[in-house]
Structures are given as C-alpha cells and as structure tokens.
Amino acid sequence: MASNTPIETVIRPIKGWQLLNFSELFRYRDLFYFMVVRDIKVLYKQTVLGFLWAVLNPFFSMVVFTVVFGNLAGVPSDGVPYAIFSFAGLLPWTYFAQSMQNSTNSLVQARNIFTKVYFPRLLIPMTPVIAKLVDFLIAFAMLGAMMIYYKVTPTWDALYLPVLIIIMILSAAGIGMILSAMAVQYRDIRFAMTFLTQLLMYAAPVVWPASLIEEKFGSLAYRLYGLYPPAGVIEGFRAALIGTRPMPWELLMFSSISAVALFIIGALYFRRMERVFADVA
Amino acid sequence: MGKTIIEVKNLSKVYRLGIKESQTESVGQAILQWVLSPLRNFRRLRRLSKFDLNKEEQDVLWALRDINFKVEQGEVLGIIGKNGAGKSTLLKILSQVTPPSDGEIRMRGRVASLLEVGTGFNPELTGRENVYLNGTILGMTRVEGDAKFDEIIAFSGVEKFIDTPVKRYSSGMKVRLAFAVAAHLEPEILIIDEVLAVGDAEFQRKCLGKMQDVAGEGRTVLFVSHNMPAVSSLCTRAIMLRHGELFMEGNVDDVINGYLNEQSARAEVGLAELTDRWGSGLVKFTDVQFSTDPDQPIGNVLYAGQQGIFTFTMESHDTQVIPQASLAILIQDVQHQRVTTLHTRFTGNLLSFEPGVNTVTCTIPKINLMPGKYWVTLHCIVGGESSQVSEPADHVDQAAYFFVEGGDFFGSGKIPNDKHGMILVEQAWAQPQRIGS
Incomplete structure (x- = not known):
C-alpha cells in the first residue's frame, strides 16, 4: 500500500451542481468491471434457455409486429419484408428499452448496498447499460442470420454502426441516470415505467418507418423528430444494414446532440440527488 | 505516531x-384530502431532502x-x-x-x-x-x-x-x-x-x-x-x-x-422523573411494581408457576374522567428482544382514569417465563378504538425490570432453567398406546 502518499479525504456538506468525478470513477474501475460481470452472469442463472432469451424477446415481438402491423394493418416497410424491417428496428430498441428500464430500477434494488458502503453511486445505473450490450450482440447475430435468409446485404454505411451504438448508449445512460435518481425518492417511477416504455416505443420508428413523418407532417417536423435519439439510431440501423434508405444524417445530427445533452443533464441531476440517496432510500 | x-x-x-396526518371531519373534507393527496405526497417526499x-x-x-x-x-x-x-x-x-x-x-x-x-x-x-x-x-x-x-x-x-x-x-x-x-x-x-x-x-x-x-x-x-x-x-x-x-x-x-x-x-431514577419518554402526557406512568402477593404489591421478583401482579401507578392530568384508555406492556429480555405484550385490547378492557393518582393492576395467573431478567416498556393510549381520537399519552422504553426465579411450574418438583428456552407451556403427556390389535 502506498501509505507514504496518503489520500486526504474531506467530507463536508455538498452544495450546488457537480459534473462527473473522473479520477474517482477511474479508481473504482475494477468494481465497475465486477458489477458488469455480475449482471451478465446472474441474469440468466437458473433459466433453461439462458442467453437464448436475448434473442427470443425481440424475435417474438418481431413475429407479433409482422402479423399485426405488417400483414393486418399494412404499415409500410420501405420496400423490404416487414419481418426484417421491424427486427432491424427492434434490435437497437430492445437494447435501449431494457437498459433504460434496468438502469431505472437499479438504484432502488441496490439500496442495501449504497446505504452501507461508499463507492461512486453512478456505477449502479451505468452497470445495466453496459451489461445489456451482451444481449444486444447476441440479438445482432440473430439479425445476421435473418439477413442471410432474406438475402439482404449490408451497405458500407455499416461502418458507422459504432457511432450509432454510442448514441444509443449515451441516451439510455442519460435517461437511466435521471429516472433511477428520481425513483429512489419517488417510487411512482417504477409504476410509470411499463407505460412509459410502451409510449416511447410507439414514438420511435420501430413498427413504422420515419419516412411517414415526412409524408404527413413535412420536413421540418421530420428533422426535429431527430431530437428523439432512438429515431436517428433506428433509421440509421436500417440504412446501414438493409439499405432501405440513405444514412439519415439529418436525423442523426439532432440525435447525437440530444443524446449528449441527455447524458450531461442525467449526470448533473444524478450527482445532485446522490447526496440524499442514503437518507431517503 | x-x-x-x-x-x-x-x-x-x-x-x-x-409528520402527523391531519384529521378530517366530514366526507367532503375527506374526499378533498384524497384528491389533493398526490400534491401533499409530493411535497412531503420533496421535503425529505430539503432543509x-x-x-x-x-x-x-x-x-x-x-x-x-x-x-x-x-x-x-x-x-x-x-x-x-x-x-x-x-x-x-x-x-x-x-x-x-x-x-x-x-x-x-x-x-x-x-x-x-x-x-x-x-x-x-x-x-x-x-x-x-x-x-x-x-x-x-x-x-x-x-x-x-x-x-x-x-x-x-x-x-x-x-x-x-x-x-x-x-x-x-x-x-x-x-x-x-x-x-x-x-x-x-x-x-x-x-x-x-x-x-x-x-x-x-x-x-x-x-x-x-x-x-x-x-x-x-x-x-x-x-x-x-x-x-x-x-x-x-x-x-x-x-x-x-x-x-x-x-x-x-x-x-x-x-x-x-x-x-x-436511569434505572435508579424514579419512573416519574424520567424525561426519556414521549406522548401527550395526559396520563403518565409514575411507578411500577411486580409481586406475587396482592397484599404486598411491592418488589421486582416473580416466580415461575406462581401468580404475578403488575401494579402501575398512574397520574392523570385531565380535570375530567378519562373514559377510554388502553395500556400496552411490552415484556423484553435483557437484549431488549420482545418476549410478549400485555395489552388491555387483547382482553377487551377499556380503562377509565379519575383525575389525579390511580393504580392499575394486571394479574398473570401463572408466570410462564424462564428464570432471568426482563425489561418492561410501558405504553398508554388515551381514546378507545371506537372514539374519534386515539393518541399515545405516555411511552417509556425499558421503564423498569423484574426478575423471574425458577419455580415448580409443572407441580412435578422439576425446575426448568433458561437452557430449556424462553417460555414454559402447560403440557399433558399420555402413555403410549399400541396401534392395532
């Protein structure tokens, strides 16, 4: 132990707004690693199907949507089979929704830990956001299989996928931080979550193409729609993987701005609420 | 160093x-309270973190x-x-x-x-x-x-x-x-x-x-x-x-x-002088005694298998008779673990206190506690289940203690001790009966 360079800790009332404390987060990187590993390991313990669930959830949604929206309601799908159209949307959406939901519930569930020992609380809502990437990758493999089946080839825009994934992570993390901090004090959030996720899904171009917005409400509305990060990400996935449309840069520009803004606002809000967590949880 | x-x-x-919830007096008020309750809850939850x-x-x-x-x-x-x-x-x-x-x-x-x-x-x-x-x-x-x-x-x-x-x-x-x-x-x-x-x-x-x-x-x-x-x-x-x-x-x-x-x-100070208590103070406990003999109601030793008499001296500060009051006596072991509760509501009694000093007795026909030291926590509620208001008048944690000595609970000459558990239970054993013919 480096006892010749003691760390001096000053504990005093915390006032005002603070952004992330990067050096502290870095010191706790090992803990973050173990928390993510734990999340991944524990999730499918004592299940028969294990990681297959990562595929089954979006798969069954796809089947339902294809029957209901594709066949019965006749929602347009930019000229490709509705199944692959909706799955390309469900892939980022499932990640976004699940990591947001788990992140929101994470703090309340971890109250036995953070009321007993100190570590950066921010790690708690961030853990599911990272851990859920495993599910995302598994479901991605499923999409790959479907692309082979439907003989769809990805475009060169697939090189931009990492950017899309980062936008997706930032916005899920931002919302997760805000809602998890609120949920500690206001347990209403837990009850609102189911409804909120559904609402957000229909607001995202999962079951319908974003081109509908342009048709019905004009191009300004379409551009502003990009402020909702899943819009740019989902349309971007379709452009990159099934090539139904060119890369939606006009949406992505706004999506990335609002994703970064969400992340910063989320971090600020979380850090402000953090100090009372142990007292109100 | x-x-x-x-x-x-x-x-x-x-x-x-x-914070104590405010009481409503009419149906209309109750409905209004219910309608406004989300707003009130929000204020209350937000106040948790604002000082x-x-x-x-x-x-x-x-x-x-x-x-x-x-x-x-x-x-x-x-x-x-x-x-x-x-x-x-x-x-x-x-x-x-x-x-x-x-x-x-x-x-x-x-x-x-x-x-x-x-x-x-x-x-x-x-x-x-x-x-x-x-x-x-x-x-x-x-x-x-x-x-x-x-x-x-x-x-x-x-x-x-x-x-x-x-x-x-x-x-x-x-x-x-x-x-x-x-x-x-x-x-x-x-x-x-x-x-x-x-x-x-x-x-x-x-x-x-x-x-x-x-x-x-x-x-x-x-x-x-x-x-x-x-x-x-x-x-x-x-x-x-x-x-x-x-x-x-x-x-x-x-x-x-x-x-x-x-x-x-704290244990030496008379119960009346203890300040470490809460409640409205309308009725207060001033003394507790434990004995086996109703004619000698003073002491702090009880015997397993014999009757136990708890005598409470209580002072009412009301100018009128308090018609409906309840007492709850929590019996705790030395680690403050609750063993049982004596409660007037269990037996369906409502006590009425005259202004001034009153004594209340509670008789336990047969003490069934193992030998040891026991604390009592006293709680008095004014207002019955049926009346409008019901509020704690006096509460004293670990107000007094008594000792239980081993006794011939079963009348068999055998004296159980604390190795056998915490309480004694009346029991009857029958001879083995052969099954079948």
Whole structure:
C-alpha cells in the first residue's frame, strides 16, 4: 500500500451542481468491471434457455409486429419484408428499452448496498447499460442470420454502426441516470415505467418507418423528430444494414446532440440527488 | 505516531421526521384530502431532502449536533452510546454513505467501512466471485484481490464451498467469508459497526484477534459496539454520544464507566422523573411494581408457576374522567428482544382514569417465563378504538425490570432453567398406546 502518499479525504456538506468525478470513477474501475460481470452472469442463472432469451424477446415481438402491423394493418416497410424491417428496428430498441428500464430500477434494488458502503453511486445505473450490450450482440447475430435468409446485404454505411451504438448508449445512460435518481425518492417511477416504455416505443420508428413523418407532417417536423435519439439510431440501423434508405444524417445530427445533452443533464441531476440517496432510500 | 488522522469539526446531521396526518371531519373534507393527496405526497417526499438549518423546524431531528473530536494514527477509538444516540449516523458520515448537513471531517488515508458484514453479496454468485465483488465494493483493486485471495479463503474456513453459489451457504459461512474479505482490506482507517454481534463465539474471538493485529500495525480503527468487554479490550480511547451530542471523551475505561453509571442511574431514577419518554402526557406512568402477593404489591421478583401482579401507578392530568384508555406492556429480555405484550385490547378492557393518582393492576395467573431478567416498556393510549381520537399519552422504553426465579411450574418438583428456552407451556403427556390389535 502506498501509505507514504496518503489520500486526504474531506467530507463536508455538498452544495450546488457537480459534473462527473473522473479520477474517482477511474479508481473504482475494477468494481465497475465486477458489477458488469455480475449482471451478465446472474441474469440468466437458473433459466433453461439462458442467453437464448436475448434473442427470443425481440424475435417474438418481431413475429407479433409482422402479423399485426405488417400483414393486418399494412404499415409500410420501405420496400423490404416487414419481418426484417421491424427486427432491424427492434434490435437497437430492445437494447435501449431494457437498459433504460434496468438502469431505472437499479438504484432502488441496490439500496442495501449504497446505504452501507461508499463507492461512486453512478456505477449502479451505468452497470445495466453496459451489461445489456451482451444481449444486444447476441440479438445482432440473430439479425445476421435473418439477413442471410432474406438475402439482404449490408451497405458500407455499416461502418458507422459504432457511432450509432454510442448514441444509443449515451441516451439510455442519460435517461437511466435521471429516472433511477428520481425513483429512489419517488417510487411512482417504477409504476410509470411499463407505460412509459410502451409510449416511447410507439414514438420511435420501430413498427413504422420515419419516412411517414415526412409524408404527413413535412420536413421540418421530420428533422426535429431527430431530437428523439432512438429515431436517428433506428433509421440509421436500417440504412446501414438493409439499405432501405440513405444514412439519415439529418436525423442523426439532432440525435447525437440530444443524446449528449441527455447524458450531461442525467449526470448533473444524478450527482445532485446522490447526496440524499442514503437518507431517503 | 501522534499524527492526527481524523479530524471532526462542528459536525451536524439532520433528518426529517414523519409528520402527523391531519384529521378530517366530514366526507367532503375527506374526499378533498384524497384528491389533493398526490400534491401533499409530493411535497412531503420533496421535503425529505430539503432543509434550512437556520430555521428551527418542528419535524427535524438532529441526529448529530456540533460534534468535535480528533483521532490519532494507530488509535483504536470506541464509540458508545444508547440506541439512537447518533453512533450509526456518525459512522455513515465517516464512511461517506451520507453527507453531513453541516461541519466537516478531514481524514488522511484510505478508509474502509464495515457497516454491515456481507454488504453486496450476491446470492447467485459463487463464493469466489463474491470475494472479488465484495472486495472491490470495499475499495480493493483486482490485483490486490488476486494477491490476498488465498489468505482470505484460509481465514474464512470455507475453502470447500468456494465455488458454490453463496445462496447455498449457511448464514454463519456467509458472515465468515464477508469478515475475511473485510479483514484483509488493509486500509489506513477501518470503521466497524457491531460486526461482532454475528457469528459464533469462536469466530468472534478470531475477529477480535484480527482487529487487534490491524491496530497493532499502526492503523486507525473506529469501533462501535454495545459489547463493553470487547470495547474495553480493543480500544485505547472512547467517546460517548448521547442524543446526538458528544457527551464524554477520554480513556476507554472512564468512558465505559460513565456509560454504565448513566445506564444504571436511569434505572435508579424514579419512573416519574424520567424525561426519556414521549406522548401527550395526559396520563403518565409514575411507578411500577411486580409481586406475587396482592397484599404486598411491592418488589421486582416473580416466580415461575406462581401468580404475578403488575401494579402501575398512574397520574392523570385531565380535570375530567378519562373514559377510554388502553395500556400496552411490552415484556423484553435483557437484549431488549420482545418476549410478549400485555395489552388491555387483547382482553377487551377499556380503562377509565379519575383525575389525579390511580393504580392499575394486571394479574398473570401463572408466570410462564424462564428464570432471568426482563425489561418492561410501558405504553398508554388515551381514546378507545371506537372514539374519534386515539393518541399515545405516555411511552417509556425499558421503564423498569423484574426478575423471574425458577419455580415448580409443572407441580412435578422439576425446575426448568433458561437452557430449556424462553417460555414454559402447560403440557399433558399420555402413555403410549399400541396401534392395532
């Protein structure tokens, strides 16, 4: 132990707004690693199907949507089979929704830990956001299989996928931080979550193409729609993987701005609420 | 040596208490209240985290008020005080679980706190995985975990089960593993809250030994416990908290004596003078006696198998007769664990008190407690179940104690003792009957 360079800790009332404390987060990187590993390991313990669930959830949604929206309601799908159209949307959406939901519930569930020992609380809502990437990758493999089946080839825009994934992570993390901090004090959030996720899904171009917005409400509305990060990400996935449309840069520009803004606002809000967590949880 | 490692200056912490709901008098008001309740709930929840220290607010509890002390390197400081004196709050602030409301603390060195053993254990993970997870929660790095892994496992004594999920461990095994992780942290400052309350005697000795080693290595330990022998053997200095304030500070034996004197002084003070009580005060307990003989209702010794008579002297401060009052008498063992409750509502009685001094007796036909010392907590409620208002008039925790001596409960000449459990039950045994013909 480096006892010749003691760390001096000053504990005093915390006032005002603070952004992330990067050096502290870095010191706790090992803990973050173990928390993510734990999340991944524990999730499918004592299940028969294990990681297959990562595929089954979006798969069954796809089947339902294809029957209901594709066949019965006749929602347009930019000229490709509705199944692959909706799955390309469900892939980022499932990640976004699940990591947001788990992140929101994470703090309340971890109250036995953070009321007993100190570590950066921010790690708690961030853990599911990272851990859920495993599910995302598994479901991605499923999409790959479907692309082979439907003989769809990805475009060169697939090189931009990492950017899309980062936008997706930032916005899920931002919302997760805000809602998890609120949920500690206001347990209403837990009850609102189911409804909120559904609402957000229909607001995202999962079951319908974003081109509908342009048709019905004009191009300004379409551009502003990009402020909702899943819009740019989902349309971007379709452009990159099934090539139904060119890369939606006009949406992505706004999506990335609002994703970064969400992340910063989320971090600020979380850090402000953090100090009372142990007292109100 | 002699270097100040922890400095606590003017430390205060406030909490928000629950507020009494206002009563409604009509259906209309009740509906209005119900409609407005989301707004009220929101205000109440938001107030949990908002304070103005300069205003004296009614529903604010000062868990700690203006605490000052210093701890030097290598010192083992005991922190003692009754439940609710602020010990746990102080430890929570020191371990950064919650920030103070005012004042500051300066600490030099890495701090590890053990507010509860096994914090963060995940039942689905194996012992091995939990050692790493728990170690990093407590501030260890992965490399340190690798280096100490074998030592931790050896100390815990659960080698055989290290790759078994923790949910299959006995609670003793969990505690052992958790303490083993914590004991190998090697922080400069170690904060420990009542960890010795768990585990068997042998393991407790091992823990005490480990903590002595830690202190011997020049580390600083803050130790909270109700176990006075442990405090006295481990600590060099102690502080005593009372009602959130620093009441005493100094040599460990002096502070422990001060604490014990204060405790027994409280038992010596007449019940009427005790200020450590709550309630409206409309009716107050002023005396309690325990006896076996209704003609001699004074004393504090009861006998198993004989009748027990509790005599309460109570003073009503109302000018009129109080028609409906209830008494609840909580009987607790020496660890304050509740054994049973005597309650006028159980038997369907409502008591009425004349203005002035009254006596109430409660007779237990046959005492069925094992020999030992028992505390009673007294609670008086004015207003019956049927009436509009019902409010606590007087409540005194551990107001008095009585002793139960062993007796011939079963009339068989055999006297059971506390090894047989906590209570005695009437029983009848029949001869074996052969089944079939």
